[in-house]
Amino acid sequence: MSLTREHLAQEIIDAGRFLYGRGWSPATSSNYSTRLSPTEALLTVSGKHKGQLGMDDVLATDLSGNSLEPGKKPSAETLLHTQLYSWRPEIGAVLHTHSVNATVLSRLTPQDFIEFEDYELQKAFSGVTTHESRVRVPIFDNDQDIARLAAKVQPWLDAHPDCVGYLIRGHGLYTWGARMSDALRQIEAFEFLFECELKMRSLLNVKA
Numbered sequence: 001m002s003l004t005r006e007h008l009a010q011e012i013i014d015a016g017r018f019l020y021g022r023g024w025s026p027a028t029s030s031n032y033s034t035r036l037s038p039t040e041a042l043l044t045v046s047g048k049h050k051g052q053l054g055m056d057d058v059l060a061t062d063l064s065g066n067s068l069e070p071g072k073k074p075s076a077e078t079l080l081h082t083q084l085y086s087w088r089p090e091i092g093a094v095l096h097t098h099s100v101n102a103t104v105l106s107r108l109t110p111q112d113f114i115e116f117e118d119y120e121l122q123k124a125f126s127g128v129t130t131h132e133s134r135v136r137v138p139i140f141d142n143d144q145d146i147a148r149l150a151a152k153v154q155p156w157l158d159a160h161p162d163c164v165g166y167l168i169r170g171h172g173l174y175t176w177g178a179r180m181s182d183a184l185r186q187i188e189a190f191e192f193l194f195e196c197e198l199k200m201r202s203l204l205n206v207k208a
Ligand SMILES: CSCCC(=O)C(=O)COP(=O)(O)O
Pocket: 028, 029, 030, 031, 044, 045, 046, 047, 048, 074, 075, 076, 077, 096
């Protein structure tokens, strides 16, 4: 059964309240989307406070990132959402957040990835069934040119079909799922793992 636009918009509003409440989407940062149809996404309007979204603060775009609702300005990062819907037809929701831990960890890491290993919570990621696995999370340098950034993300996605999310250095996290609940679960898992990693590094006095 396909969900109505109203239901999908409410999922985005509820996600914003939750993520803002956890401190992972401060102020107007972050953007969220759901798949509206095989060729359209429903996405947050640019510049809105994500803890206070209303029904008018979302708009439909095509999968090239073009607004289908004149008068509404799509998120500056629309292309990073729509490229994921184009990449995998089973993706139904994409979340981008700006937590302190994602920001600090991505800045502290000189390599272009971080890897999680031997954490039970890795099993919260789609497709992971044991802690005896490695979840590699690429880190892309931040770029105000989102088309250029998307062009750097695409080859990684194509080479890693099991990728569950990525970081943008000093900026934030992207993750996704078949449904909004899956994307939210992955955000929570990432945040738990980021915090573990930062605590481990500070206790071990590891710089990177
Ligand atoms: C104040 S945060 C800077 C922009 C950003 O990174 C973000 O996630 C929000 O951008 P949008 O255009 O989607 O509001």
